[in-house]
Amino acid sequence: MxxxxxxxxxxxxxxxxxxxxxxxxxxxxxxxxxxxxxxxxxxxxxxxxxxxxxxxxxxxxxxxxxxxxxRQAVEERRVLQENLASFSHDVRTPLAGAQGFLQLYAVADDDVERDECVAAAVERLGAMRVLVDALFEYAKADDGSRELAREPVDVAAVVSDVLAALYPAFAERGWQPEVSLVEDVVIEADGEAVRRIVENLLANCLRHGSAAPTVELHATGSEAVGSEGAGFVLTISNAAADLGALDEGRLGERFYRGDASRRAGGSGLGLATACSLADAMGLCLLPSIEGDRFIVTLSF
Incomplete structure (x- = not known):
């Protein structure tokens, strides 16, 4: 034991x-x-x-x-700082130009020269305002605490109104947009936000496109317009140069404008604002590139 x-x-x-x-x-x-x-x-x-x-x-x-x-957060901060530096440069450039013309105004010899200086300064301040307004619109769209309205929105009517407002700009370029819109497409969304999305997408066509855009609103699949559960897609596309220089995976990213050749116009915030507004309303906005065409689809 x-x-x-x-x-x-x-x-x-x-x-x-x-x-x-x-x-x-x-x-x-x-x-x-x-x-x-x-x-x-x-x-x-x-x-x-x-x-x-x-x-x-x-x-x-x-x-x-x-x-x-x-690691992802560090990379995103690096990209954001880089883009902010680029955006700041874009704001300073017209501001410096306006300041220079105002200095020339002070030493101008005659009224004609002074008028030219004022006109040039106003033009550059206008360009700066476009950039600042774009930043403000993006900040509002990206504000998670902002409450968007939920009201019936006639999508075809909104698109038609925006096209009519931009008609002079299209006419100046000799462009006639190809438009095909089904009627009676009513969604529950914020009307002003939907209008801002369409405005930004068409403004991108004017700024970066090389030909008139194609605008289509149609039902998806075989659903009939007005039937329960029917889905709809708004597609805005146009031909554009240098699309090969763009990173398709970064389309819709804030401040992203591709290579330097595309930085002459725009803030890089128009598409990002549209994406943020669509996401806030539960809509799906998808930018893509097919050959020489830049395509954005908004699904309801």
Whole structure:
């Protein structure tokens, strides 16, 4: 019986050692998790039991996910700072030009020269205002606390109104947009927000397009207009130059304007504002490139 007592003592001692080691490892894992999750370091085990390995594996997975999120946030901040610097330069350029013409106005010799200086200064201040207004509109669209109205909106009527307002700009270029709109497409949305989306998309056509846009509003699939559950798509597309220089994955990103050749006009916020407004209303806005055409679809 002595050997049985000795065995029991040894088993009890082994159990105490096991529990003590496990407790120490759990405390070590807890301390390491608090530190390494901040630093992105993976956990390692000193006493690798099956349960401890499973815990460490799950913890390391969470650490890896958090590290990916941190890296993405750092990259997004870098891109944002870069784009803000570019946007600031675009604002300063017309401001500096206006200041220069006002200085020339002070030393001009005759009224004709002074009138030319004033006109040039006003033109550059107008360009700066376009950029500032675009930033303001994007800030409003991206404001998560902003409450948009929910009211019946006749999509075809909104598109027609915007096209009519922009007719002089299209006529100046000799463009005749191709328009095909089904009627009686009424959605629950914010009317002003829908109008802003259409305005921004058509303004992009005028600013960057090389030919008149095509505007289509049609039912998806075989659903009949007015039937329950019918879906609709508004498509605005136009031919444009240098589309190969654009990163299709970044279309709709704030301040994104592609290469320097496309930075002569616009703020890089028009499409981003449209995307934010569509998302806030639960609509799907998708920009894409097909050959030499820039296409934006808005699904209801």
């Amino acid at each position: 002595i050997w049985l007592g000795v065995l029991c003592v040894l088993l009890a001692a082994a159990l105490v050692v096991y529990v003590t080691a496990t407790e120490r490892q759990m405390r070590g894992l807890s301390a390491s998790l608090a530190q390494r999750s901040r630093e992105g370091q993976r956990l390692r085990l000193a006493f690798p039991t099956a349960g401890a390995r499973a815990l460490a594996r799950e913890a390391n997975g969470l650490i890896d996910e958090a590290d990916d999120v941190r």
